[in-house]
Amino acid sequence: MxxxxxxxxxxxxxxxxxxxxxxxxxxxxxxxxxxALVLALLMVFGLLMKASQAGLITVPANRFYQLLTxxxxxxxxxxxxxxxxxxxxxxxRYVSLSPTILVANLACFLIGVVLVLGAIFVGGFAAGWTFxxxxxAHSQGAWGTGxxxxxLIGVLVVGVGFLLLFLDTGRAIIAKYGSLGRxxxxxxxxxxxxxxxxxxxxxxxxxxxxxxxxxxxxxxVILTMSLVNAYAPGFHVNALLAKNLIYFFGHVFINSTxxxxxxxxxxxxxxxxxxxxxxxKPFLLxxxxxxxxxxxxxxxxxxxxxxxxxxxxxxxxxxxxTSSLPVLAVTAAxxxxxxxxxxxxxxxxxxxxxxxxxxxSVGVVPAVVDGTIAINRVMHNTLWxxxxxxxxxxxxxVAMLFAFMYFLGLRTGASDSALDRAGFWMYVIGSLxxxxxxxxxxxxxxxxxxxVHLDPWLAIDKWGALFALVVVxxxxxxxxxxxxxxxxxxx
Amino acid sequence: MEQxxxxxxxxxxxxxxxxxxxxxxxxxxxxxxxxVVATAAARWRxxxxxxxxxxxxxxIGYSLTKLPYATSGPTASVIVVDATGQQWAWTIKPDTVPxxxxxxxxxxxxxxxxxxxxxxxxxxxxxxxxxxxxxxxxIRHTFAAPGTYRVLCLEYCGLGHHTMFSQIxxxxxx
Numbered sequence: 001m002x003x004x005x006x007x008x009x010x011x012x013x014x015x016x017x018x019x020x021x022x023x024x025x026x027x028x029x030x031x032x033x034x035x036a037l038v039l040a041l042l043m044v045f046g047l048l049m050k051a052s053q054a055g056l057i058t059v060p061a062n063r064f065y066q067l068l069t070x071x072x073x074x075x076x077x078x079x080x081x082x083x084x085x086x087x088x089x090x091x092x093r094y095v096s097l098s099p100t101i102l103v104a105n106l107a108c109f110l111i112g113v114v115l116v117l118g119a120i121f122v123g124g125f126a127a128g129w130t131f132x133x134x135x136x137a138h139s140q141g142a143w144g145t146g147x148x149x150x151x152l153i154g155v156l157v158v159g160v161g162f163l164l165l166f167l168d169t170g171r172a173i174i175a176k177y178g179s180l181g182r183x184x185x186x187x188x189x190x191x192x193x194x195x196x197x198x199x200x201x202x203x204x205x206x207x208x209x210x211x212x213x214x215x216x217x218x219x220x221v222i223l224t225m226s227l228v229n230a231y232a233p234g235f236h237v238n239a240l241l242a243k244n245l246i247y248f249f250g251h252v253f254i255n256s257t258x259x260x261x262x263x264x265x266x267x268x269x270x271x272x273x274x275x276x277x278x279x280x281k282p283f284l285l286x287x288x289x290x291x292x293x294x295x296x297x298x299x300x301x302x303x304x305x306x307x308x309x310x311x312x313x314x315x316x317x318x319x320x321x322t323s324s325l326p327v328l329a330v331t332a333a334x335x336x337x338x339x340x341x342x343x344x345x346x347x348x349x350x351x352x353x354x355x356x357x358x359x360x361s362v363g364v365v366p367a368v369v370d371g372t373i374a375i376n377r378v379m380h381n382t383l384w385x386x387x388x389x390x391x392x393x394x395x396x397x398v399a400m401l402f403a404f405m406y407f408l409g410l411r412t413g414a415s416d417s418a419l420d421r422a423g424f425w426m427y428v429i430g431s432l433x434x435x436x437x438x439x440x441x442x443x444x445x446x447x448x449x450x451x452v453h454l455d456p457w458l459a460i461d462k463w464g465a466l467f468a469l470v471v472v473x474x475x476x477x478x479x480x481x482x483x484x485x486x487x488x489x490x491x
Numbered sequence: 492m493e494q495x496x497x498x499x500x501x502x503x504x505x506x507x508x509x510x511x512x513x514x515x516x517x518x519x520x521x522x523x524x525x526x527v528v529a530t531a532a533a534r535w536r537x538x539x540x541x542x543x544x545x546x547x548x549x550x551i552g553y554s555l556t557k558l559p560y561a562t563s564g565p566t567a568s569v570i571v572v573d574a575t576g577q578q579w580a581w582t583i584k585p586d587t588v589p590x591x592x593x594x595x596x597x598x599x600x601x602x603x604x605x606x607x608x609x610x611x612x613x614x615x616x617x618x619x620x621x622x623x624x625x626x627x628x629x630i631r632h633t634f635a636a637p638g639t640y641r642v643l644c645l646e647y648c649g650l651g652h653h654t655m656f657s658q659i660x661x662x663x664x665x
Contacts, residue, residue, distance in 0.1 A: 062650050128647045134624070135603045135649060140578050142650045239604060239623045275525045282536070304606065304645075305621045306560050306628035314555060321547050329540065336515045337532030341523035346516075358512040365508070366501040372550075374557035375493045378616045381606055381645040384497065432509075443498045445616035447608065447645055450653040456614060 024092060024099040031085035031106065032405050033486040036479045038078040039398060043475050045071045047468045053453045054461035062142060064451035065126035069151075072129030073116060076254055077158055079393065081109055082401040083260030084165060087208060089404075090201040090267045095172040101164050108161025115154030123147025128449065130250060131155075133222065133242035137230045145230050152227045156220060162253075163216045170209045173202065180206055184291075185284035197279035200266035207291040208256045214295070215256070219249030240307055244298075251298040258360065258392070259290075261400035262331060265353050268407050269335065272350045273342035277334065286326035293323030303376040313373055320371025324364045332361045348416045348424055348478075352403035355428045359395025362432075363388050366439055381449070384442025387435050394471065395431040402427075402475070405482040412488040423477025430470030437464035494615070559618065561595075561629045569631075572596045572659070574642070576605030576622035579651030581642055586657070589664040590637050596630040598622045605655065606645030612638035619645050634661035 045067045052059035059067065088102055119125040124143040127135040136148040170180070177183040177198060183206040188197040197203075222245035228235045266277045299316030302308045335357040344350065366388040370379050379385070406416075437460055442448075446457045453461055570589070574596055575582045588594050598607040598620050605622035609632070617640070620628040634640070644655035 061653070065647075065650055065652075068647075126650060130647075132604050132646070135647075138578065138603045138649065140649055140651070239600075239625050243604070243623075273519075275529075282533075304619055305623065305626075306630075307623065307626040310558065310560055310562070313558070313560070317555065318551060321551055325540075325543065329536065333532055333536040333539070336511065337528050339519050340515050340528050340532075341518050341521045342525075342528075343522035344519050346519065354512070354516060358508065361512070362505045362508050365504045366497065369497045369500055372554045373559070374554045375497050377559050377618055378493045379497060380619060381608075382616065439498075439501065443494045445494070445610065445614060447643055447653075449647040452653045454614075 024088065024097070024102055027099055027102050027106065028085050028089045029408065029486055029489045031081055031088075031102075032401075032408060032489070033483060034106075034109075035078055035082035035085065035401055036405060036482050036486075038074060039082075039401070040472075040476060040479045042071050042074045042078065043468075043472045045074075047465070047472050050461065050465045050468045053450070053457075054465040055453075055458050056462065056465055059451070061451040062124065062126065065128075065449075066120045066124065068449060069126050069128055070117070070120050073155065075393070076129060076250070076257075077109070077113070077155075079257035079261075079397050079401070080162060080253065081106075082404070083257040083397065084162070086264045086400070086404050087169070087201075087205050087260040088165075090263050091169060091172075091205045094199060094202050095169075095176040097172050098168050101168040105161035105165040108157050108164070112154040112156075112158035112161070115150045115157065119143075119147045119150035119154060123150060125151045127151070130246055131223075131226060132246065133226055133237055133239060134229055136226050137233060148230045149227060152223050152230070156223045156227075159216045159219050159223070163213065163220075166209045166212045166216070169205055170213070173206055173209065177202070180210060184288055185279055186288070188279070189281055189284040189288065197284060200277050200279050200283065201263045203279055203284060203287050204259055204263050204266065207287050208259050211252050211291060211294055212256050215249050215252035218245050219253070222246050222249065240305060243302060243305060244308075247298045247301040248295075251301060252294060254393075255294050258397045258400075259327070261356075261397045261404070262327075262360075264400050264404045264407065265331065265335060265357060268349060268403070269338055269353050272344045272347075273338045274344070275338050275342055277338065280330075283330050283334070286330040290323060290327040293319050293326075297323045300371045300376075303373050304380045317371055317373050320368055324368060328361060328364055332357055347406075348420050349403050349406040349410060351424055352399050352406065355424075356396050356399035356403060359399060359431065360392045360397075363391030363393075363396060363435070367392070378445070379442055381447060382442040383438045383440075383444075383446045383448050386448055387438030387440075387442050390431070390438055391435040394435065395428065398475075399427070399431075402478045402482075405478065408489045409482060409485040412485050414485055419477055420481060423474045423481075425474075426470050427474030427478070430467050430474055434464060434467035434471050437461075437467055559620075559630070561631050566593065569593045569595045574598045574607055574622070575601050576607065576644060576648070576655065577601040578603065578649050579644075579655045581607075581644075581655060581657035583642065583657055583659060587660045587662060588634060590634050590661050591664055592633065594632050594634065596632060598628045598630065599626060600624045603648050604646045605648050608643045608645035609659070610641040610643060612636075612640065614641070621646060634659075637661050637663050 051057045125147040173183045185197040187193045225237050270277045297319035299312040300320045441460050573584050600622040607622050608619040609617045611617050640659045642657040
């Protein structure tokens, strides 16, 4: 299954024409186009919030928390949609996926988005993207039961779409490889078979499929329980159980967006470097290890819930240190080895992919630090948290999605301009600086999710707002450029 | 102290990673045998892996001796403070405590999840726990210096979240 160097070079020079999937190409382009638009909108929301916290503009508290809710749930969902586009595009080269299911997922997504946006900006719903039980039913008059229901049902519908998609990827993978274990490369990882291992895209897609099905099912359970509670307050749910369900669902799903998007690194980067990305034994073992650990690490979100059993917190800390490493280590090491003295020529696609792996790697450091209970005690729910997740999401998964958009553009014969390159540097440097401002705010103990900041915090907020502006400017270059090409891409 | 450790470790390792990635990016225009690079990379990967294992084991082990959770019942001399979060105010009784004495802060939420964040007079977060409906989370803390310690909400709890300020005053023991 692994391509040779000559084949990879030829594929690069042909802009991947001829190896793209025949069916579903237009739908993938629609996914990418919607992803580009929504990312731009949500980044502007983020800029508005940061500018308001800095005192540069005035956003009323109710509107601020609506923007916060929309930014959070929107980024999680659109990272999922964009990641699904990357995964589907490349996985469809190896297994027979259903374009109908791909359309069904998009339809569910759009229906869900309408419900969620209506709940937030018409109904005033502002319980945060994590909808921590029982906040949706306790608004103090800020939003009604109908708005809470629209939000919960909207997220549920989006989840149903993704569940359909992952059931289809699971079906197609099993049909081709015989079992999920074989698609994970277990025969190659745990025995001396000479049979070729599945390609990296299949291994990663299998992990995404396995972890997301239970995650979405659990998410559906707590969404439904919250919905019932909104209409029947007598229906009580244990608040600690609810948190466990929410964070299991949220942690697994957001991590899976990285695992989906990183398939683009495995599939695209080799076409620039001419060095195939191999499903080596360490690679296969790393993905299996990560799959198991990512399902059990979520208690690190609950370190400050002292009522949680201590063993669960200890497990959360140990796995925080170990779960992030396997896939990241093999991906980062292989990316560096793939690029080092490869004789490659940089363009926006390759640059963004490389920067994304860098952002993922750098962002994991403060995340693991925060995964230490003794440090989490003074960092939890401060700006340290958005500091680390903006590093590996903004400069990790979102950079991978922009890289995929530029990659799709290559098929149209497009080339990078000086504006593209300016956008690249604005985005990369701006993201690092923006995330650093968040981290500095966390080190100063500034709480996250505060609509109004105290005077001593405003200086760092102003730096954050400035860097956010730079990031948004860079991202808008990518978005406008891709939307200009999307019609040709889908043809 | 913990904040400084977090910043120091993140800055050093983050900068190291940035330097490595920048160095490799600059090398990309040159050429070398893919097999030679792959062999060297495998060696590096193994070295980094074992370095991290050797680093992580003592760090995890030591840090787990610093857990904030109360593992035994209160001593007879402990001073109990009850703190309840409710949209959007704290009820803290008593709100004045002596310096140097063991304090047990029993935290809960009356309606939704809140976060009890205790800030020292320099606005530095000292400790925290979640204030949850149906549960009492216990913080054991000894105030080292007199002053006004602010209490902020550290879990988003609705539109008045950022207004949930209160305080505990630590006074020199008589």
